[in-house]
Amino acid sequence: MKALWTKKAGIITATLAMTVGIANTAWAAEPATHQVTRHDAGVVQLTYWNMWSGIWTKVVQKMVDAFNATHPGIHVTMLSVPSASGEQKLLTSIAAGDAPDVFTEWNPYVAAFAQEHALLNLNQFMVGHYAGLKHWFYPVAAKWGTYQGQMYGMPWTMNTFLLYYNKTIMKQSGLNPADPPRTMAQLWADQAKEWRISKSGVVSQIGFYPSNSWDQYMPMFGVTAQDLFNGSKYTLTNPKAMALTDFMAKYNKYPYAQVSAFEKGLSGALGGSVDPFELGKAGFYVNGMWEIPTIQQFNPHLQYGAVPIPPAPGGFANTSWVNGNYNEIPAGTKHPQQAFEFIAWLSGYDNAAWAAKAYPTGGWIPNSPVITKQPAYQQFLNSDPVQKPFVSVMLNPHDQITPVTPVDMYYEQKETDMQDYVLQGIKTPAAALLHWEQDVNQQLQNTSH
Amino acid sequence: MGKSAAKHLILIILSVLFIFPMFWMVSTSLKPSIEQLRWPPVWIPNPFDWINYPQAMNFEPFFQYILNTLNYGVLSVIGTIISSSLVAYGFARIDFPEKNVLFVLMLATLMLPFQVTMVPLFILFKTLGWVGSFKPLVVPTFFGSAFNIFLLRQFLMGIPVALSEAAYMDGASEFTIFWRIILPLSKPALATVALFQFIYAWNDFLGPLIYLNDQSLYTVSLGLQTYVSSYGTQWGLLMAASTIATLPIVLLFFLTQRTFIQGISLSGIKG
Numbered sequence: 001m002k003a004l005w006t007k008k009a010g011i012i013t014a015t016l017a018m019t020v021g022i023a024n025t026a027w028a029a030e031p032a033t034h035q036v037t038r039h040d041a042g043v044v045q046l047t048y049w050n051m052w053s054g055i056w057t058k059v060v061q062k063m064v065d066a067f068n069a070t071h072p073g074i075h076v077t078m079l080s081v082p083s084a085s086g087e088q089k090l091l092t093s094i095a096a097g098d099a100p101d102v103f104t105e106w107n108p109y110v111a112a113f114a115q116e117h118a119l120l121n122l123n124q125f126m127v128g129h130y131a132g133l134k135h136w137f138y139p140v141a142a143k144w145g146t147y148q149g150q151m152y153g154m155p156w157t158m159n160t161f162l163l164y165y166n167k168t169i170m171k172q173s174g175l176n177p178a179d180p181p182r183t184m185a186q187l188w189a190d191q192a193k194e195w196r197i198s199k200s201g202v203v204s205q206i207g208f209y210p211s212n213s214w215d216q217y218m219p220m221f222g223v224t225a226q227d228l229f230n231g232s233k234y235t236l237t238n239p240k241a242m243a244l245t246d247f248m249a250k251y252n253k254y255p256y257a258q259v260s261a262f263e264k265g266l267s268g269a270l271g272g273s274v275d276p277f278e279l280g281k282a283g284f285y286v287n288g289m290w291e292i293p294t295i296q297q298f299n300p301h302l303q304y305g306a307v308p309i310p311p312a313p314g315g316f317a318n319t320s321w322v323n324g325n326y327n328e329i330p331a332g333t334k335h336p337q338q339a340f341e342f343i344a345w346l347s348g349y350d351n352a353a354w355a356a357k358a359y360p361t362g363g364w365i366p367n368s369p370v371i372t373k374q375p376a377y378q379q380f381l382n383s384d385p386v387q388k389p390f391v392s393v394m395l396n397p398h399d400q401i402t403p404v405t406p407v408d409m410y411y412e413q414k415e416t417d418m419q420d421y422v423l424q425g426i427k428t429p430a431a432a433l434l435h436w437e438q439d440v441n442q443q444l445q446n447t448s449h
Numbered sequence: 450m451g452k453s454a455a456k457h458l459i460l461i462i463l464s465v466l467f468i469f470p471m472f473w474m475v476s477t478s479l480k481p482s483i484e485q486l487r488w489p490p491v492w493i494p495n496p497f498d499w500i501n502y503p504q505a506m507n508f509e510p511f512f513q514y515i516l517n518t519l520n521y522g523v524l525s526v527i528g529t530i531i532s533s534s535l536v537a538y539g540f541a542r543i544d545f546p547e548k549n550v551l552f553v554l555m556l557a558t559l560m561l562p563f564q565v566t567m568v569p570l571f572i573l574f575k576t577l578g579w580v581g582s583f584k585p586l587v588v589p590t591f592f593g594s595a596f597n598i599f600l601l602r603q604f605l606m607g608i609p610v611a612l613s614e615a616a617y618m619d620g621a622s623e624f625t626i627f628w629r630i631i632l633p634l635s636k637p638a639l640a641t642v643a644l645f646q647f648i649y650a651w652n653d654f655l656g657p658l659i660y661l662n663d664q665s666l667y668t669v670s671l672g673l674q675t676y677v678s679s680y681g682t683q684w685g686l687l688m689a690a691s692t693i694a695t696l697p698i699v700l701l702f703f704l705t706q707r708t709f710i711q712g713i714s715l716s717g718i719k720g
Contacts, residue, residue: 053675079662079664080664080675083674086658088659092571093571096571097572097575098571098575098580
């Protein structure tokens with residue numbers, strides 16, 4: 001029989017394999033990073049992970065570069081981890097004892113990680129020079145990072161949510177743009193005049209539609225975290241939560257499928273991160289301060305303003321639900337003190353002036369009133385009067401957060417389901433809230449130790 | 450005639466269903482932003498807007514990601530072919546004590562989901578100092594893969610024993626028989642294993658996510674995620690990058706499908 005595999009073929013194959021292997025020795029060895037790493041003796045090397053991507057990576061990298069330039073004894077190497085399954089990478093690393101020294105995580109994960117003893121208690125470092133950090137932050141910002149009375153996540157960049165209003169659409173609808181809604185009843189009445197839906201059901205303009213998070217309306221209905229969680233279980237079927245959900249249920253008079261298609265269709269315009277309000281297709285919209293630079297970029301002629309979300313009877317005025325990004329130090333890090341120094345620096349402690357200049361590059365709201373008062377941040381706020389109320393609401397004692405529990409992420413996932421049921425009219429508000437409550441309490445029970 | 454027409458109709462419908470996501474991906478990649486998620490949808494862009502492709506390549510170092518993935522894919526294919534064929538030959542062509550028990554044990558490893566072994570493996574590779582490189586992804590492929598071993602074993606069992614016996618009588622060693630007789634006859638199966646392994650490596654997300662700690666080493670699957678952020682997805686760029694990422698797999702399939710078909714009735718015994 002003719003042997004198809006000759007010695008020659010074997011040698012060629014082996015040579016190819018060796019060539020590929022040799023060509024990849026540098027690739028298999030310690031990889032080069034885009035920045036020069038200092039391996040001098042005495043320089044503490046810190047690894048820092050976050051889940052920002054695209055342009056946000058560059059904004060954060062500049063901040064890291066600034067820290068490295070001002071701290072010769074510490075060198076931070078940043079890695080941008082894909083947000084999908086990023087927590088899996090993080091938890092695997094922590095379990096294997098190879099966690100980064102610092103990571104930035106979204107607030108719902110703080111309690112879950114803390115419960116699993118995956119994070120260091122930051123209070124232990126707030127002594128001596130850093131004792132002032134205990135009173136540095138806006139109270140509402142500190143709450144999210146605190147679990148069972150201890151801080152595990154240091155607040156970094158915050159988000160508040162206001163009601164944007166389109167002045168042009170208000171005028172066209174016979175409304176006074178100098179008189180945006182000050183109550184929920186006025187919002188309901190005003191927005192009703194702004195919808196444009198054809199006879200065949202195609203939506204071409206939205207008045208107002210509460211498709212964003214239910215939590216964002218908590219302060220407006222007087223709902224507090226204590227109303228929703230009594231310390232051991234969720235209590236979502238309380239009268240105030242019911243009133244909030246009833247408010248959402250009113251909007252199921254608008255065609256859910258068509259509105260969703262309209263919003264998603266427009267969100268794909270101009271690069272995929274633009275919503276109907278930015279394109280001038282919605283009269284009222286609740287969103288964070290990041291909306292402003294996007295409007296400036298994609299629709300600079302849009303005539304708009306922003307006011308705190310108006311309250312309902314019994315609710316609080318000039319407030320906001322708050323969330324943000326938190327810096328955490330995993331348990332098992334080899335350089336906890338230096339890691340803490342890094343996150344304290346990022347938070348603006350010791351360098352409020354720098355933070356006041358750096359935070360606006362990401363469109364972020366500060367974690368501390370000390371930074372807000374800095375001339376650079378005041379200059380940023382004054383550059384566009386629309387920005388000011390986003391920051392001024394941070395001082396309101398009635399600002400709210402979601403209850404901080406180990407099942408925050410699950411709570412938020414099921415919250416989306418609850419909203420969908422209500423907006424589609426599939427469940428009554430009472431039934432939807434009950435379902436949600438039972439679901440998260442079951443999950444809380446499943447994850448308790 | 451009627452039955453044939455019905456069969457063809459069903460096949461056409463199924464083909465359209467299966468190919469639709471790919472069509473939508475390419476179509477979206479060629480649309481300007483304003484058309485990408487329009488309702489009613491724009492099925493065929495007019496005119497074609499190619500801007501998403503260069504923008505996608507500049508948004509992230511996508512060519513670097515492709516190169517990294519090619520490296521990973523090629524090396525893992527080499528490792529898989531070498532190791533899996535050797536082990537499969539042993540299970541298929543050599544009798545030794547407790548062969549069946551060992552085979553079942555090997556198959557049992559297929560039952561373990563990656564998430565179960567993820568942390569112990571990570572600890573092992575961390576101890577070896579391999580985390581942060583491609584070694585945890587490539588080196589294990591040189592130690593056999595249960596699925597590929599099983600696939601090759603089944604194929605090798607179909608090759609007539611008489612071929613090996615004839616070679617034994619001519620004084621050939623076991624390795625000679627494997628290298629010069631069995632392996633050449635196994636081209637279709639080897640091509641299948643190679644394709645499966647390459648596609649696995651190309652699409653592998655969890656492995657690179659866990660083991661790679663430098664963005665310059667990221668693979669295509671990780672790179673595609675960078676177009677998705679909590680502040681919005683760059684749909685056009687994502688679709689353009691996805692189209693480019695899919696092309697090598699499609700090309701590979703078209704290049705290798707003949708090999709699969711050729712080996713259907715392969716036999717070396719004549720007369």
